[in-house]
Amino acid sequence: MAELWNPLLERMPRDRLERRQIRKFREQAVYVYENVPVFRRKLDRAGIVPEEIDSFEDIRAVPTTTKDELRRAQETGADDSDGSSGRTERATETRSTPYGELLAVEPEAVREYHQTSGTSGTPLRQADSGRDWEWWSDCWATVLWSQGIRPDDRVFFPFSYNVFVAFWAAHYACERIGAEVVPGGNLSSAERVQLMDDLEATVFMTTPTYALRLGEVAEQEGIDPAATSIERIVCAGEPGASVPGTKAKLEERWGATVHDHAGATETGAWGYSCEGDSLGLHFNEAQFLIEVVDDDGDPVEPGETGTLIVTPLDRHAQPYLRFEQRDRVRLEEPSACDCGRTFRLADGGVLGRDDDFxxxxxxxxxxxxxxxxxxxxxxxxxxxxxxxxxxxxxxxxxxxxxxxxxxxxxxxxxxxxxxxxxxxxxxxxxxxxxxxxxxxxxxxxxxxxxxxxxxxx
The missing domain is CATH 3.30.300.30 (ANL, C-terminal domain)
Structure with missing residues (x-):
């Protein structure tokens, strides 16, 4: 069985990988310019001709996208960052959709609706087409396969998924891999622990906080979490699984290997730990252009800390260019991990959101x-x-x-x-x-x- 989900992409030589990223960014910029008025106006104001993007320097000249401007475009049907409050003809036509002026496709092409949690303001609504959903599941399959999940695994999800994308996408990625999926929504923590034990689940996915809580509940219910069949825990939603103390405590309590993942509704599953020795997250540089920049927007060097700007290179229904993820990471070269992937890493995972510091x-x-x-x-x-x-x-x-x-x-x-x-x-x-x-x-x-x-x- 293959060691990597997509060996061609995950071990592509850096020079080829970077040329591919520039080409796909240019193609995405052209697509966005032609189909999303809010971005067309923005690129015109910046003097950007998408077809002429041919280097990382050209890419850095493209204005970043912020969550606040997406909220404005979602609610008003126009980006008024230049002081304008007018609407284009396209915006008026699509005002009946919940996505404002952000759709790049006709509304009937949308297959999935999700939204952000709204912890930092009004939730952002995210539309995905069938093509997007294939992309989402492939991104997550890359994550899960790298962490050792295979068709003979039984994967437990201790959540009701609601409108939040991460575990929906992970669910379908498990099916794509061939693993068995057990949804555990609408149960108490004690019932979830009991069901995992009864069914002999081998993997569960959760936040680090809730993984600790489930271990505590298991002990209260007379179940030794380390004696269960759980072999792997896949964490998301907060940095803990790459924090050495939290990772060690989880692995000791559950007798399992703990893996980390990072992503966002707006961007996708852009980062993941693997089975190598590095305590960090690989950037999925085949599916995303990921920039780590300082406070002036300049690229940082390996070993330095910066914030993330992420461009999903294959987003279709609601694409973004250079989204300010605002996660803080310490950049590291691919050689920091012994797995053989040519993707750079976030040493120590996500150190926190800018707002957390x-x-x-x-x-x-x-x-x-x-x-x-x-x-x-x-x-x-x-x-x-x-x-x-x-x-x-x-x-x-x-x-x-x-x-x-x-x-x-x-x-x-x-x-x-x-x-x-x-x-x-x-x-x-x-x-x-x-x-x-x-x-x-x-x-x-x-x-x-x-x-x-x-x-x-």
């Missing part, structure tokens, strides 16, 4: 650094909160870690956490340790940073 007393606080410290400590529970507030008397910020103690020696644990957090984050933390079970257990993703500062910008 905040300055505390002049220091940039990384939530994943805190997560790593908490998850590597044996005497604190899985759940925690980071609370940032203003000092009552001094002109400074106070940052508090709230977690749960698993030991009677609370003072020693506080001292150790303060020391480790100071080393990892360069900040002095206050530590509050409560009894086990005091903090709420999220059932999907966790929002662990609470910034209560009134005057913080």
């Amino acid at each position: 905040t300055t505390v007393n002049g220091v940039l606080l990384s939530p994943t650094a805190v997560e790593d410290v908490v998850r590597q400590h044996d005497d604190v529970a899985d759940e925690y909160k980071i609370v940032i507030d203003e000092h009552d008397e001094k002109e400074s910020d106070v940052v508090t870690l709230i977690s749960e103690a698993k030991t009677q020696d609370v003072e020693t644990t506080r001292t150790e956490l303060r020391h480790r957090l100071k080393q990892a984050c360069g900040l002095s933390f206050r530590i509050t340790l409560r009894e086990q079970g005091a903090l709420e257990r999220p059932e999907l993703k966790a929002d662990r940073v609470v910034d209560q500062r009134v005057n913080h910008v």
Whole structure:
């Protein structure tokens, strides 16, 4: 059985791969220009002639796409970033669709509707054609095959999928691979754990937060998660599976290999860990043009940290050019992984969204650094909160870690956490340790940073 889902693409020499990316970006730019008025106006304003794009430098001259401008185009049928509020003839014709002026196809070509979670504002609606859905499932099949999922696996999904795309696409990718799929929506956590155990599922997919929660529930139900048939856990939705402390805790609790994935409704499944030795995410550079840029929009060098700009190279119904993903990553060369893929990597996975990072007393606080410290400590529970507030008397910020103690020696644990957090984050933390079970257990993703500062910008 093949080691890679698509060996031709995944091991394509870098020079050929880059030429392919430039060609496909140019083709996508031409397609978008001809079919999406909001982007045609935008490219015209920037003086971009899509047919003339012939280098990465040309690509970087193309304006980026932001979530806010997509919201405007979705709701008003026009991009008013230049101050205009007028609508084109095409926008008026398509105003009855929920997609505003973002469709590149006729409405009857749309086969799938999904939307973003709306955690950062109004949800974005995403249309996919039948061709898009084939592309989605192929992207996800690349992810899952790289992580060892094969036709003899039984894959459990402990969620109701609702209108969120990720697990729908993963579900169909499992079917494409030939694996058996067990949907676990509309069940309690205890029922899901019991069903996984009864059916001898070999894989389940979830967020890192919920994987930890299911392990906790299993123990409460008298089931040893490490003794179940689970061999692999595929995580998505938050960075934890590439955070060493969280990954190690999950693998120890479940006796399984933990894999990471990254993607978005607007872009697709652009990143994945493999069975190699690297603790990071490969960029799927066959299906996406992925740029890692600094604050000025210039490319970063390997070993440097930047934010992602992602272009899906085969999106059909609702395509985007240079979408500001706003995930922060540390770029690494393909040689950092021993799997033989020629795709570059995000060392350590997604370090967080730009919005997740905040300055505390002049220091940039990384939530994943805190997560790593908490998850590597044996005497604190899985759940925690980071609370940032203003000092009552001094002109400074106070940052508090709230977690749960698993030991009677609370003072020693506080001292150790303060020391480790100071080393990892360069900040002095206050530590509050409560009894086990005091903090709420999220059932999907966790929002662990609470910034209560009134005057913080």
